[in-house]
Amino acid sequence: MIQVSQLSKKYNETTVLNISNLEIPKGQSFGLVGNNGAGKTTFFSLLLDLIQPTTGYIKNNDIQVNSNENWKSFTGSFLDESFLIGYLTPEEYFYFIGDLHHQNKADIDVLLAKYEEFFNGEILKNKKYLRDLSKGNQKKVGIIATLIGNPEVIILDEPFANLDPTTVSRLKKIIKELAEDPNITVLVSSHDLQHTVEVCDRIVALNKGEIVKDIQTSKETLQELESFFAV
Amino acid sequence: MIKKFIYLEWKAFTRSASFGKNLAMKILIGFIMLYFSLIFIAMGVGAFYILKEMKLEPLVTVNKFLIYYFIADLVMRLLLQSIPVLNIKPLLVLPFKRPTIVHFSLGKTALSFFNWIHGLFFIPFSVVLFIEGYDIAGITFWLLAIFSLIYINNFLNIILTNIDRLFVVFVGIAIVLGAAQYYDLFDITAFLTPIFHGFYTIKGLFLIPFLVLIGLYIFSFRYLKDNLFIDAGLSQKVDIATTENLSWLNQFGTLGTFLKNDIKLIKRNKRSKTTIVMSFLFLFYGLIFFGNTHQPVAMQIFAGIFVSGGFLFVFGQFVPSWDSSYYQLMMTQNIPYRGYITSKWWLIVIGTFVSTILASFYLFYGLEVYLTIVVGAIYNIGVNSHLVLLGGAFTKTPIDLNSGGGAFGDKKAFNVNAMLLSLPKIFLPVLLYGIGLYFDNKNLGLALVAIAGILGFVFKEKVFSLIEKIYKREKYSTINAYKQKS
Secondary structure (H helix, E strand, O other): OEEEEEEEEEEOOEEEEEEEEEEEOOOOEEEEEEOOOOOHHHHHHHHOOOOOOOEEEEEEOOEEOOOOOHHHHHEEEEOOHHHOOOOOOHHHHHHHHHHHOOOOHHHHHHHHHHOHHHHOOOOOOOOOOHHHOOHHHHHHHHHHHOOOOOOOEEEEEOOOOOOOHHHHHHHHHHHHHHHHOOOOEEEEEEOOHHHHHHHOOEEEEEEOOEEEEEEEOOOOHHHHHHHHHOO | OHHHHHHHHHHHHHOOOOOOOOHHHHHHHHHHHHHHHHHHHHHHHHHHHHHHHOOOOHHHHHHHHHHHHHHHHHHHHHHHOOOOOOOOHHHHOOOOOHHHHHHHHHHHHHOOHHHHHHHHHHHHHHHHHHHOOOOHHHHHHHHHHHHHHHHHHHHHHHHHOOOOOHHHHHHHHHHHHHHHHHOOOOOHHHHHHHHHHHHHHOOOOOHHHHHHHHHHHHHHHHHHHHOOOOOOOOOOOOOOOOOOOOHHHHHHOHHHHHHHHHHHHHHHOHHHHHHHHHHHHHHHHHHHOOOOOOOOOOHHHHHHHHHHHHHHHHOHHHOOHHHHHHHHHHHHOOOOHHHHHHHHHHHHHHHHHHHHHHHHHHHHHOHHHHHHHHHHHHHHHHHHHHHHHHHHHHHOOOOOOOOOOOOOOOOOOOOHHHHHHOHHHHHHHHHHHHHHHHOOOHHHHHHHHHHHHHHHHHOHHHHHHHHHHHHHHHHHHHHHHHHOOO
16 A cells, blocks of 8 residues: 655755665554654655655555645544644534545534544533644544545554543554454554554564564564663 | 843744745845834934924924824734743743743833834934924933833733733724814813923923833733733633534535635634734725825825735735644645635635725715725736735745733734735736826726736636645645744
């Protein structure tokens, strides 16, 4: 589904990302782990054509992302709060994203009803604009909004950060469900090795912009990763 | 301690998104500011001789109008002057004494443009008075009193800044007083002129405004200090949200989706709401020109452009910066650029249209005046709407919509720089109109401007393709610039 070829990103002379080859097949749930500055967000930003690669390219479903915009119709993403429109209520935000994907109000309502438990009664019908919600609640809105319009690729940057323990376990359940769908490719980045191992089939560890580990998740994965990062 | 603050301020200034990258723009603004400064100084020097020429006693005449001057100043401040406060929150937990933080914030406002600009008029005026033989001590005391009053306005603005729409009250007071004076019902200047003149004649009277100023400083100091908590002055007001569907816009498809969003954008953010007020004020701009024989006739089209184009100039100028806080979302969603730009264009067109209707009170000056405004509107829709959208691709100044609320929030909208940059947009119509006047035919001038507007409209699709291309080209640097919160 996603092909990365000779991709690098340099700021001045500093290379922040350098991936010569990476292929993510359709339906995989892909976890990206690494320390701060390892290049996780840079990779996602490149994948979403928010920054320009220095060399190489990324193809999303055979569409090269920086030359053709058609990937936008089947890719849902949430990197940070700058993906939220602060002056809208959560409902209006969902309907707005829905409109852009040609989903009517009823479609969205069905989707939202499905995730009522995840919202924990703190999101819908609360008479608050998104800008006035707490960080965690904003994140909940952003994550669910990526599911609008039946996306085939879902990109979540640090989805577990800022969430309370209950919500984290509910989110893990949601991501696992998505991962089971053979048509949906999920990409998740995190600092938290345990969460990532739990929800992903495959884990790639980045360090200073380079891929240092690429493993299919198994019982030993967590231990392997922990010993790698324990320096 | 203060040194540290100045260090922070300097960094904030030199590292802001709009600085550095746009050096050419800074230089242009520098020149324009210099130009206006020179005009003010010239006015200060010239006022004495002009008033003398008109057989008026200069000092008394100036004193007579001071009350309106100060009300106008206060209104301008309430609308435009933001309270420049460095990011206070991170400082609260550092070893700074709270009074130091507040003193510095207040001290910074004292250096604002809105204060020293008055000096450019009053100081040359005073110097001329002295040269012309007025008592030097009296003049000095008078000047001190005037500056005390200017700074009283400065601190009033800080205290009153949290009260929305207060400037409307002051505008109302000014209009009522002005009308009462005009119709000889009540002359406020009869009461106040002796007082203002007293600053010159009675030694020591200046101490009254001076003491009031000190009192106000202490009051604003206490007010800010008491509110220096994250749940008081530094907090954000939480609005009670209402979900609006605006489903009647659904029939317009994608365009409707964006229009819905833009309507909410304008309604729910302080900054964007201010633009509506400003565009309303633009409606009255023509009063300076129409029926005024002192102004060159060519400037009538200038007024026509501004009367109908208020919304275009104050809102359109900042497309796409209005969406800066969630620009990354817009760039990853299934959004056709064309639809996005078209919806902004429609918004500008609707704004221009409404302004033109509201401006129908100019019919009072005759059909020709209103026709000038309508022609201005045609030009605005046909040409200027494209120009602002095009300019927007290069603006790249993030707008923090979410700011506002607490006593320290930088909520003042309206960027003076951008206003000045809109001046080129009116040169062409003035030129075209001037050609008509050269042939001694006003209607020809109007027709030329209207034709330019219609031509712009005809080539709309072409221009849109160009704008779209430029927006796409600028995409990455725009995203990068918007990431920096001002």
